[in-house]
Amino acid sequence: NAGVTQTPKFQVLKTGQSMTLQCAQDMNHNSMYWYRQDPGMGLRLIYYSASEGTTDKGEVPNGYNVSRLNKREFSLRLESAAPSQTSVYFCASSGDLYEQYFGPGTRLTVT
């Protein structure tokens, strides 16, 4: 049982480049989330999808877009990467009890 998977594990981008982070879960969860984790700032919610077909902004949505492709998959897109987006990105999912399960993370560096 894979749980929550994320690709890629590591990525280096130049300022202005774009990329999409992929996330998939196999727990049949309705809700999915994207977080970023920065030293001293803790974990902050970027976007979430309460159910298939819906997405909503979290605490720090600027510079990001998301797509809930189907119940399993939730992607995060950086259209024009900036050094301030250097971070570790985590995807998570939750079911009826709202217990959140996290993926292994993507470490992104923007130069």
Place this chain on the structure above:
Amino acid sequence: KQEVTQIPAALSVPEGENLVLNCSFTDSAIYNLQWFRQDPGKGLTSLLLIQSSQREQTSGRLNASLDKSSGRSTLYIAASQPGDSATYLCAVRPYSGAGSYQLTFGKGTKLSVIP
């Protein structure tokens, strides 16, 4: 705005000791509280989830308690082992409203268990 505080930020104990990690939150209108463990360079692993109607949850050597009225939760680790070394985070989910999907995280307690 909900704020979650974890004190101390770091803790070092000898192997075998029982220990308590603390988590406090400012708004008692929560749906649940979740404790996580994070190893360096890894994702978060869910340890225990306590619903707002519950007082405690247990899993193996771990016991988490919740006192919603005072805005406090504790994570008790019995007979600590070097493998317990990690950062422990707590997070609260608000009871309802537009932000009810947003967990608020504490900054964590970094635990080191010395052999």
